[in-house]
Amino acid sequence: MNQITSVLQMKKWSAIALLFGLASCLCAQDTTRTPVYELPPIRIEAERLPSDIRRLDPVSGTYIFGGKKNEVIDLTKKDAAITEKHGRQVFAKVPGLFVYDMDGTGNQVNIASRGLDPHRGWEFNIRKDGVMTNSDIYGYPASHYNIPLEAVERIELVRGTGSLQYGVQFGGMVNYITKAPDSLRKVAFESINTIGSYGLVSAYNAISGKVGKFRYSAWINKRQQDGYRDNSESQTNTECVTLYYDASPRLKFKLEWTHSNYLTQNPGPLTDSLFRVNSQMATRSRNYYSPDIHIPSFTLNWGITSSTALQWTTSWLTGERRSVLFDRPATIADTIVTATGQFNNRQVDIDRFDSRTSELRVLHTYRFRAHTNALAVGVQYVNNDLNRQQQGRGTTGSDYDLTRITPGWGRDIHYKTNNIAVFAENRWVVSNRLSINTGVRWEMGQSDFTGSISYYNDETLPNTIEHKFPLFGASFQYDLKSDINIYGGWSQAYRPVILKDIIPQSVFEVVDKNLKDAFGYNAEIGFRGKRKNLKWDITGFYVEYNNRLGTLAQTDTANNLIVFRTNIGNSNTMGLEGFVQADFDLSKKVVVSLFTSTSWMQAVYCDAQIRMGNANVDISGNTVESVPTWLSRNGMTVKYGRWCWSTLLSYTSSTYADALNAKEPSFTGAVGLVPEYAILDMNLSIRISHVVKVLINANNVLDKSYFTKRPQLYPGPGVWPSDGRTFSATVSIRL
Numbered sequence: 029m030n031q032i033t034s035v036l037q038m039k040k041w042s043a044i045a046l047l048f049g050l051a052s053c054l055c056a057q058d059t060t061r062t063p064v065y066e067l068p069p070i071r072i073e074a075e076r077l078p079s080d081i082r083r084l085d086p087v088s089g090t091y092i093f094g095g096k097k098n099e100v101i102d103l104t105k106k107d108a109a110i111t112e113k114h115g116r117q118v119f120a121k122v123p124g125l126f127v128y129d130m131d132g133t134g135n136q137v138n139i140a141s142r143g144l145d146p147h148r149g150w151e152f153n154i155r156k157d158g159v160m161t162n163s164d165i166y167g168y169p170a171s172h173y174n175i176p177l178e179a180v181e182r183i184e185l186v187r188g189t190g191s192l193q194y195g196v197q198f199g200g201m202v203n204y205i206t207k208a209p210d211s212l213r214k215v216a217f218e219s220i221n222t223i224g225s226y227g228l229v230s231a232y233n234a235i236s237g238k239v240g241k242f243r244y245s246a247w248i249n250k251r252q253q254d255g256y257r258d259n260s261e262s263q264t265n266t267e268c269v270t271l272y273y274d275a276s277p278r279l280k281f282k283l284e285w286t287h288s289n290y291l292t293q294n295p296g297p298l299t300d301s302l303f304r305v306n307s308q309m310a311t312r313s314r315n316y317y318s319p320d321i322h323i324p325s326f327t328l329n330w331g332i333t334s335s336t337a338l339q340w341t342t343s344w345l346t347g348e349r350r351s352v353l354f355d356r357p358a359t360i361a362d363t364i365v366t367a368t369g370q371f372n373n374r375q376v377d378i379d380r381f382d383s384r385t386s387e388l389r390v391l392h393t394y395r396f397r398a399h400t401n402a403l404a405v406g407v408q409y410v411n412n413d414l415n416r417q418q419q420g421r422g423t424t425g426s427d428y429d430l431t432r433i434t435p436g437w438g439r440d441i442h443y444k445t446n447n448i449a450v451f452a453e454n455r456w457v458v459s460n461r462l463s464i465n466t467g468v469r470w471e472m473g474q475s476d477f478t479g480s481i482s483y484y485n486d487e488t489l490p491n492t493i494e495h496k497f498p499l500f501g502a503s504f505q506y507d508l509k510s511d512i513n514i515y516g517g518w519s520q521a522y523r524p525v526i527l528k529d530i531i532p533q534s535v536f537e538v539v540d541k542n543l544k545d546a547f548g549y550n551a552e553i554g555f556r557g558k559r560k561n562l563k564w565d566i567t568g569f570y571v572e573y574n575n576r577l578g579t580l581a582q583t584d585t586a587n588n589l590i591v592f593r594t595n596i597g598n599s600n601t602m603g604l605e606g607f608v609q610a611d612f613d614l615s616k617k618v619v620v621s622l623f624t625s626t627s628w629m630q631a632v633y634c635d636a637q638i639r640m641g642n643a644n645v646d647i648s649g650n651t652v653e654s655v656p657t658w659l660s661r662n663g664m665t666v667k668y669g670r671w672c673w674s675t676l677l678s679y680t681s682s683t684y685a686d687a688l689n690a691k692e693p694s695f696t697g698a699v700g701l702v703p704e705y706a707i708l709d710m711n712l713s714i715r716i717s718h719v720v721k722v723l724i725n726a727n728n729v730l731d732k733s734y735f736t737k738r739p740q741l742y743p744g745p746g747v748w749p750s751d752g753r754t755f756s757a758t759v760s761i762r763l
Contacts, residue, residue, distance in 0.1 A: 078102075078105040079102070079105065079563075080101065080102045080103075080105040080106040080121070081099060081100065081101055081102070081121045081122075081607075081609075082099075082100045082102070083098055083099070083100065083556070083565075084098045084100055084184060084186070086455065086463065086505065087391070087393075087402045087455065089337070089339065089391070090337055090338070090339045090389040090390065090391040090404060090406070091193055091389075091391075091404065092193065092391075092402055092404050092453050092455050092465060093186065093190065094455055094463050094465060094503070094505045094515075095189075095463065095464075095465050095503030095504050095505040095515045095516065095517050096186055096187065096189050096190045096503055096515070096517060097186070097187040097189065097515070097552055097554060097565075097567055097569075098184070098185060098186045098187065098190070099121070099122050099184075099185045100182055100183070100184050100185075101118065101119065101121070101122070101182060101183040101185070102181070102182045103118075103177060103180050103181060103182060103183065104181055104182075104207075106118075107665075107672055107674050107711040107712075107713045107723060108120075108711060108725075109709075109711070109725040109727055109756055110177035110178060110758075111134060111176075111177070111178065111220075111222040111224075111228070111230045111251065111756065111758060112132065112134045112224070112228070112725075112727065112754070112756065113134040113135075113136075113137055113177060114129075114709070114727060115127035115129070115137055115138070115139055116129075116661060116676070116678040116707065116709070117676060117709055117711075117727075118137075118177065118183070119139065119185075120625060120661045120663060120676055120678070121607055121609070121623060121625050121661075122185060122607075122625065123565075123567075123605035123606055123607050123625040123626055123627045123659070123661075124141050124142060124603065124605040124627035124629065124659060125139055125140070125141050125659070126139065126140050126141070126146050126654070126655070126656060126659060126680070127139055127146070127736070128140070128146035128147065128654075128736050128737050129735075129736045129750035129751070130736075130737070130739075130743070130748055131255075131260065131262075131292070131748070131751075132253075132255065132256050132260075132750070132751035132754070133253070133255070133260075133262040133264070133290070133292055134251065134264075135174045135262065135264055135290045135292065136148055136149075136171075136172075136174065137149055137171075139152070139202075140152075140199060140654075141187060141199050141200065142187070142188070142198075142199070142550070142569060142571045142601050142603065142629070143571060143573075143599070143601030143603075143629055143631035143652055143655045144198055144199050144571075144573075145654065146654065146737070147170065147739070148170035148171060148172070149170070149171055149199075149202065150162070150168075150169040150170045150171070150197075151169075151197055151198055151199035151523070152197055152199040152200055152201065152202045153165070153191075153194050153195060153196060153197045153199075153200070153201045153202070154171040154201075154202050154203075154204075155194075155201065155202070155203040155204070156173070156175055156203075156204045156206065156286070156323075157203070157204070157205060157206055157284075157327075158203065158327070158339075158341055159284075159323065159325045159327075159341060159343045159385075160343065160345075160385050161173040161175075161321075161323060161345065162383075163319075163321070163345060163347075163349070163379075163381045163383065163414075164345075164381055164383050164412045164414045164443075164445075164527075165195075165196050165197075165383070165410065165412070165524070166196070166410070166412055166443075166445040166447065166475050166495075166524045166526070167412060167414035167443040167445065167475070167526055167527045168349075168379060168381075168414055168526060168527055168528075169196070169197065169526060172288075172319035172321050172347070172349055173286075173288050173319075173321045173323060173345070174264065174266055174288040174290060174319075174321075175204050175206075175266065175286075175288070176232055176249040176251075176266050178220045178232035178249060179206050179207060179232065179234065179247050179249070179268065180204050180205065180206055180207070181205050181206060181207045181208070182205045183202065183203070183204055183205070184201075184202070184203040184205060185200065185201070185202050185203075186200050186201045186203075187199075187200040187550065187552065187569075188200045188519065188521050188550035188571070189501060189503055189517040189518070189519040189550050189551075189552060190519070191469075191499070191501070191519055191520075191521040191550070192451055192453055192467040192468065192469045192499055192500075192501045192519060193404065193406075193451060193453060193467070193469075195408060195449055195451075195469070195471075196522065196523065196524060197521070197523060198521045198522075198523055198546070198548070198550065198571065198573060206245075206268075207234070207236075207245070208236075208245075209236035209237060209238060209243040209244060209245040209270075209272065210236045210237055210238070211238045211243060212238070213237050213238070214237045214238065214239055215235060215237045216235065216236050216237055216762075216763065217233075217234070217235050217761075217762070217763045218232075218233070218234045218235075218236075218760070218761070218762050218763075219231075219232065219233050219234075219760070219761045220232040220758060220759075220760045220761075221758065221759050222251075222756055222757065222758040222759075223756065223757055224253070224725075224754060224755055224756030224757065225256075225753075225754040225755050225756065226253055226254045226255055226256055226754065227252070227253050227254035227255075228251075228252075228253040228754075228756060229251070229252055229253070230249070230250070230251035230252075231249070231250050231251075232247065232248070232249045233247065233248055233249075234246065234247035234248075235247075241273060241274045241275065242271065242272065242273055242274075243271075243272035243273075243274065244269075244270065244271050244272065245268075245269075245270045246267075246268065246269045246270070247267070247268050248265075248266070248267045248268075249264070249265070249266045249267075250264065250265055251263075251264040252264070255293070255295070256308060256751040256752060256754065257295045257307075257308050257309070257310055257749065258295055258308060258309055258310035258313075259293050259294075259295040259296075259310040259312065259313045260292070260293055260294075260295045260310070261292075261293045262290060262291065262292040262293065263290060263291050264288070264289075264290040265287075265288070265289055265290070266286075266287065266288040266289075267286065267287050267288075268284065268285070268286035268287075269284065269285050269286075270282065270283070270284040271283045271284075277331075278330065278331035278332075279328075279329075279330050279331070280328070280329045280330075281326075281327070281328055281329075282325075282326070282327040282328075282329075283325075283326055284323075284324065284325050284326075284327075285322070285323070285324045285325075286322075286323050286325075287321065287322045287323070288319075288320075288321050289318065289319065289320035289321065289347075290318065290319065291316060291317075291318040291428060292316065292317045292318070293313075293315065293316055293428075294312060294315035294316060294317050294351075294353060294743055294744075295310035295311070295312055295313075295315075296310055296311035296312030296315060296358060296362075296744055296746075297311065297357070297358045297696075297697060297698075297739075297743070297744040297745060297746025297747055297748055298311060298358050298697060298746055298747040298748075298749065299358050299359060299693075299695070299696060299697040299746060299747065300693040300697050300700065300747060302358065302697075302747075303697070303733070303735070303747045303749060307733040307735075307749040307752065308749070308752070311358045311361070311362070312353070312354060312362055313362070313426060314352075314353070314354055314362060314371065314374060314425070314426045315351075315352070315353035315354060315374075316351065316352050316353070316428040317350075317351045317353075317743070318349075318350045318351070318428065319347065319348070319349045319350070320347045320348050320350070321345065321346075321347035321381070322345070322346050322347050323343060323344070323345050323346075324343065324344055325341065325342065325343035325344070326341070326342050326343075327339065327340070327341045328340045328341075335392060335393045335394065336390065336391070336392045336393075337390070337391050337392075338388070338389070338390050339388075339389045339390075340386075340387070340388045340389075341385075341386070341387050341389075342384075342385070342386040342387075343384070343385050343386075344382075344383070344384050344385075345381055345382075345383040345384075345385075346381060346382055346383075347380075347381050348378055348379060348380050348381065349378070349379040349381070350376075350377070350378050350379075350430060351376075351377045351378075352374050352375070352376050352377075352422050352428065352429060352430055353374055353375055353377075353744075354371070354372060354374050354375070355375050355744070357696040357698070357744070357745055357746060358696055358697060358744070358745075358746040358747075359695060359696050368424075370424040371424045371425075371426070372424065373421050373422055373423065373424055373433065374422040374423065374424070374425075375418075375419055375420065375421075375422060376420035376421070376422040376430050376431075376432055377416075377417070377418040377419070377420070378416075378417045378418075378420075378430070379414060379415070379416050379417075380414070380415040380416075380417070381412075381414060382412065382413040382414075382415075383410070383411075383412040383413075383414075384410070384411045384412070385408070385409070385410050385411075386408070386409045387406060387407070387408040387409075388406055388407050388408075389404065389405075389406035390404070390405050390406060391403070391404045392405075396456075399457035399458070399459070399460075400457060401454065401455055401456055401457050402454070402455040403452070403453075403454045403455075404451075404452070404453045404454075405450075405451065405452040405453075406450070406451055406452075407448065407449065407450045407451075408448070408449045408451075409447070409448050410445060410446070410447045410448075410449075410473070411445070411446055412443075412444065412445040413442060413443075413444045413445075414442070414443040414444075414527060415440075415441070415442050416439060416440075416441050416442075416443070416479075416527060416531075417437045417439065417440050418437060418438055418439040419437060419438025419439055419482070420432040420436075420437050420438070421433055421434045436482075437482075438481065438482045438483070439479070439480075439481045439482070439531070440479050440480055441477065441478065441479030441480070441481065441489075441527075441531070442476075442477075442478050442479050443475060443476070443477050443527045444475065444476050444478075445473060445474070445475040445476075445524075446473050446474065447471065447472065447473025447474075447495055448472050448473060449469055449470065449471050449472070449473075450469070450470050451467065451468065451469040451470070452467060452468055453465055453466070453467030453468075453501075454466055454467070460507075461506055461507045461508075462504065462505070462506050462507075463504065463505050464502070464503070464504045465501075465502060465503045465504070465517070466501075466502050467500070467501045467502070467519075468498060468499065468500050468501075469498070469499040469501075470497075470498050470499075471495050471496065471497055471498075471499065471522070472495070472496055473494075473495045473496070474492055474493060474494045474495060474496075475492070475493045475495070475524065475525070476490070476491075476492050477489070477490060477491040477492070477493075477527070477530055478490050481531075481532065483534065483535050484532055484535060488538075489532075491530055491539060491541060491543070493524065493525045493530075493543055493545065495522075495524060495545060497522070497547070499519070499520040499521065499522070500519075500520055501517065501518060501519030501520060502517060502518060502519075503515070503516065503517025503518070503519070504516055504517065508557070509557070511557050511558050511559075512556075512557030512558070512559065513555075513556060513557060514553075514554070514555050515553070515554050515555075515556070516551075516552055516553035516554065517550075517551070517552060518549060518550070518551045519549060519550050519551075520547070520548070520549045521547075521548060521549060521550060522545045522546060522547045522548075523545060523546040524545050524546075525543050525544070525545055525546075525577065528741070529543070529577040529593065530543065530593065532593065533591075534591075536589075536590055536591055537579075537590065537591040537592075537593060538582075538584070538590050538591070538592050538593070539593045539594075540592065540593060540594035540595070543577070543593075543594065543595065544575045544595050545575065546573060546574065546575045546576060546577070547574050547575055548571065548572035548573045548574045548598075549571075549572050550569065550570075550571050551569065551570045551571075552567055552568065552569040552570075553567070553568055554566060554567035554568070555567075561610055561611045561612060562608070562609070562610050563607075563608070563609045563610075564606075564607060564608045564609070565605075565606070565607045566604070566605070566606045566607075566608075567604070567605045567606075568602075568603070568604050568605075569601075569602065569603055569604075569605065570600065570601070570602045571600060571601040571602075572598070572600050573598065573599045573600065573601070574598040575595040575598070576595065576596055576597055576598065576599060576633075576636065577593070577594075577595060577596065578593075578594075578595075578596035578597075578638050578639070578687070579591050579592065579593050579594075579596070579638070579639045580592045580594060580596060580637065580638070580639050580644050581639040581641070581642050581643055581644050589642055591639065596636050596637060596638055597633060597634065597635045597636020597637060597647075597648070598633070598634050598635050598636060599631060599632065599633045599634065599636065599652050600631070600632065600634060601629055601630065601631035601632075601652070601655065602629070602630055603627055603628050603629035603630060604627060604628050605626075605627045606624070606625070606626050606627070607623070607624070607625045608623065608624055609621060609622065609623035610622050610623075617668055617669055618666065618667070618668050619666070619667045620664065620665070620666050620667075621664065621665040621666075621667075622663070622664050623662070623663050623664075624660065624661070624662045625660070625661045625662070626658070626659065626660040626661070626662075627658070627659045627660075628657060628658060629655055629656065629657060629659075630651075630657065631651060631652035631655040632648075632649055632650065632651060632652065633647045633648055633649065633650050633651075633652060633687060634648050634649070635648060636648055636687075638687050638688070640688060645688065647687050647688065647689075650684075650687055650688070650689045651683075651684055651689055652687070653683065653684050653685055653686055653687055654683050654684075654685070654702075654737055655683060656680045656681045656682070656683050656704075657681045658679065658680075658681040659679070659680055659681070660678075660679045661676060661677070661678045661679075662676070662677050662679075663675060663676040663677070670714060670715040670716070671712070671713075671714055671715075672712070672713045672714075672715075673710070673711070673712050673713075674710070674711045674712075675708070675709070675710045675711075676708070676709045676710075676711075677706060677707070677708050678706065678707045678708075678709070679704070679705075679706045680704060680705055680706075680736070681704045682701055682702060682703055682704045683701075683702045683737075684701060684702070685698070685699045685700055685701070685702060685737070685738035685740075686699045686740070696745055696746055697738060697745070697746035697747040698738055698740060698745035698746055699738060700738065702735065702736065702737060702738060703734070705732055705734035705736075706732070707728050707730075707732055707734070708728070708729045708730050708732075709725070709726065709727050709728065709729065710725075710726040710729055711723065711724070711725050711726075712724045718762075719761060719762055719763065720759065720760070720761055721759075721760040722757070722758070722759055722760075723757070723758040723759075723760070724755075724756075724757050724758075725755065725756045725757070725758070726753070726754075726755055727751070727753065727754045727755070727756070728750075728751060728752055728753045728754065729753060730753070731752045731753035732752070733749065733752060734749070734750055735747050735748055735749050735750055736750060
C-alpha cells in the first residue's frame with residue numbers, strides 16, 4: 029500500500045473567495061473583509077497492487093451480512109484463467125473450498141465447502157445478480173446454467189450461516205455479479221478473446237450504454253475446444269440481454285433474458301490401471317451431454333423512503349438437460365456387436381425443467397437507543413416441475429442423436445414442488461463496536477413424486493415429501509477496530525430430498541414413504557481484519573448434517589430381501605479455515621504479495637449404517653467421502669509497473685470415494701482412495717494501455733496426472749482424469 033498524502037493549498041480557493049467578495053462589494057457597496065475558508069487536509073489512499081478479495085458490508089442492498097463468513101472475489105482485479113474456469117485459481121483465496129475438476133471444458137464450477145458434495149455446486153444456492161440459477165432447487169439443485177466469467181465483475185460467497193435469508197442448501201450462497209452497463213456513454217464495447225492448448229478458442233463480446241433513463245447491456249460468448257482427453261470436444265454458447273429503466277433515483281426496473289447451452293463429448297471413465305497407462309485415453313466415443321437453459325427475469329428496486337428499500341425479483345428457469353450414452357462401467361468396452369455388425373443401442377435421457385421463483389424482500393433501518401438498526405423481511409415462493417425421462421432406447425450411431433428407435437421411456441416421472449418461505453432477520457446495534465443478528469425462516473411446502481417406471485408397480489411409486497419446519501439463527505460481530513473484528517454465529521439449515529434419492533433403481537428396491545429432508549446447522553467463530561500490509565481471516569466451524577440418504581438391506585413381509593432407500597444416519601464436520609495475505613513494497617516500482625489459504629477438516633459419520641451386499645454395516649466414525657483433511661493454496665504475486673506475474677501452488681490431501689472408506693481401488697475404479705495431489709499454475713498479465721490488456725496462463729505447469737473424485741453415478745463410475753499441462757493467452761479490449 030502506497031499512501032499519498034496531499035494538503036490542498038489555499039491560493040485557488042482564496043482567489044475564488046476574493047472574486048466573490050469583490051462582486052459583493054459592487055452590488056452592496058460593503059467594505060467588510062473578504063471571508064477566508066480554511067479547508068481540512070485531504071488524504072488519498074491507493075493500492076499499488078489492487079486487492080482481489082474483500083468482505084461484504086454488514087448491510088448491503090436488502091441483505092444483512094454482518095457477523096457472517098463471507099468473501100467477495102473481484103475478477104476485474106484477478107489474474108486467473110477465467111475462460112477455462114479453473115476453480116482452484118478463481119477461488120484460490122477462499123479457504124476450505126473443495127474443487128471437483130470433472131473436466132476441462134469450463135462449463136461447470138464444481139465446488140463445495142465444509143464437507144459437502146461438490147457435484148455441480150449443488151450444495152450451494154447459486155445466483156446470478158440475485159436470480160437463482162439452480163435448475164430445480166428441490167429436485168435437481170445442480171446449476172446447469174453456464175455463465176462465462178468474462179461477464180462477471182465479482183463473486184459474492186456467503187457460507188451457511190446466512191441461510192435464513194436465501195433459503196435452501198447447507199453450503200451457502202454463491203452470487204455472480206455481472207458487469208454493470210457503462211453509464212457515461214451511449215455505446216461502450218468490450219471484447220475478451222482467448223486461444224489455448226487443445227484447440228481452445230473463446231470469444232466474448234459485450235456492448236452497453238445509457239440513453240436517457242434507459243441503460244442496457246448485451247453480451248455473447250462462444251467457446252470451443254478439442255479437449256485434453258480423447259473424445260472430449262465441447263462447444264459452448266451463452267447470451268444475455270438486459271434492459272434497465274431508471275424511472276427515478278429511487279425507482280428502478282430491470283428486465284433480463286439469459287441463455288446458455290453447450291454440447292460436450294463424454295470420454296468415459298477409466299480404471300486405475302488405464303489411468304496409469306495414459307490419463308488422456310477415452311473409453312467412450314459415442315457419449316454426449318448437453319444442457320440448454322433459458323432464464324428470463326424481472327427485478328424491481330424501490331427506495332420507498334431513505335430508510336426503507338424494497339426488492340422484488342421474479343424469474344423462470346426453463347430448459348433441458350439431455351444426454352445420449354453407452355452407460356456401462358469402464359471394464360465393459362463399447363465395441364461392435366458381432367451378431368449385428370453395429371454398436372449397442374445407446375441410452376437417451378432428458379430432464380425438462382420448469383422452475384419459477386418469486387422473492388420479495390424489504391430492508392428497513394431505524395433508530396433505537398441512539399443506534400441505527402436494520403430489519404430484513406421477505407417472502408419467497410417456488411413452483412417447480414421436473415420431468416425426468418430416462419432409459420429411452422437410442423440409436424446405434426456415433427453422433428449426438430436423441431432419436432429413440434422405439435417409443436416410450438423406461439422412466440417417465442414428475443417431481444413437482446410448491447413451497448413458500450417467510451423470513452425475518454434483525455441487526456441489533458448494541459454499541460459502536462457490537463452488533464447482534466437474530467433471525468427466523470419458516471418453510472411451508474411439499475414435493476410430489478408421480479409417474480411410471482417400466483420395471484416398477486405404478487401404484488407403489490407415488491411419494492410425497494413435506495417441507496414444513498422453522499429455521500432459527502443468530503450471529504454477532506464485535507469490532508476491535510474499524511477494520512478488525514471478531515464474528516460468529518449459529519444457523520439451522522436443510523437440504524431437501526432430491527429426485528435421485530427416491531427413484532427405485534430396480535424392482536428389488538423400496539423407497540421409504542416417510543423420508544425426511546436433511547436437517548442440521550452451521551456454527552462458526554472467526555477473527556478477521558487488516559493492519560498495514562497484512563490481511564487475515566481465521567475461522568473455526570462445525571456442521572451438523574442429519575438424515576443423510578442412502579440404502580439399507582431389509583426383508584419384506586414375505587421374508588424376501590429388499591433394498592430400502594431411506595435416511596441412514598448423520599454426519600458432522602469440524603475444521604479450521606485460514607487466509608493470510610501480506611503485501612510488500614520492495615521499491616518504487618516493485619510490489620510483492622504473498623498469501624496462504626489453508627483449511628483442516630474432519631468429517632465423520634455418526635449413528636449411521638449402510639448396506640453392504642445383503643447386510644448392513646455400521647459406518648459410525650468413518651470419514652465422509654470426498655472430504656480432504658487438508659486443502660492449501662499458496663501464492664505469490666509480483667507487480668512491476670504494467671507487468672504482473674503470479675504463481676499458485678494448490679495442494680489437496682487424499683479422500684475416500686465411498687462411505688465404507690475402501691482404500692484399494694475396485695476393478696471398475698468406482699471406489700478406492702483418491703490420491704493426494706499438488707498443482708502449480710502461473711499467470712502473467714501486461715497492461716499495455718487503459719484499453720488493452722494481455723494475460724498469459726500456464727496451468728498445471730508440472731503436468732501432474734491426477735483426479736479429484738470417483739463418481740458413483742453420472743458421468744459414470746470410475747476414474748475421471750483432470751487436465752494436464754495447458755497454456756492459454758487472452759487479449760482484453762475496452763472501448
